[in-house]
Amino acid sequence: xxxxxxxxxxxxxxxxxxxxxxxxxxxxxxxxxxxxxxxxxxxxxxxxxxxxxxxxxxxxxxxxxxxxxxxxxxxxxxxxxxxxxxxxxxxxxxxxxxxxxxxxxxxxxxxxxxxxxxxxx
Numbered sequence: 735x736x737x738x739x740x741x742x743x744x745x746x747x748x749x750x751x752x753x754x755x756x757x758x759x760x761x762x763x764x765x766x767x768x769x770x771x772x773x774x775x776x777x778x779x780x781x782x783x784x785x786x787x788x789x790x791x792x793x794x795x796x797x798x799x800x801x802x803x804x805x806x807x808x809x810x811x812x813x814x815x816x817x818x819x820x821x822x823x824x825x826x827x828x829x830x831x832x833x834x835x836x837x838x839x840x841x842x843x844x845x846x847x848x849x850x851x852x853x854x855x
Contacts, residue, residue, distance in 0.1 A: 801854040805845050809838045 816824075816834045824830020849855050 797854050801849040804849070805842055808841045808845060812838050812841070 812834055816830065824833050846855065
């Protein structure tokens with residue numbers, strides 16, 4: 735439309751009597767182009783907001799998985815310590831098993847409560 739309306743060429747492409755109509759069409763084309771650009775920006779911002787929301791949700795899930803991994807690490811460490819082939823306090827004694835079980839429950843419970851208080855679980 736812009737090329738049809740330019741007067742800088744020696745050969746006119748349109749009749750001067752219908753030039754105002756072409757100008758009107760050109761104005762409509764500019765309005766449609768602005769609408770398309772505005773819509774494109776709006777869609778881009780919606781997609782970006784969606785990606786941010788997904789990222790935030792992924793962070794929450796990752797934080798919960800890390801918290802549960804920390805809670806599971808406590809029994810793993812204690813049973814690893816008591817599963818050694820070297821003498822430890824309570825070696826081959828019933829109270830050694832009770833002590834390790836109590837340590838697992840108490841430390842796991844404290845870790846669970848602490849993580850729950852901080853909002854990780």
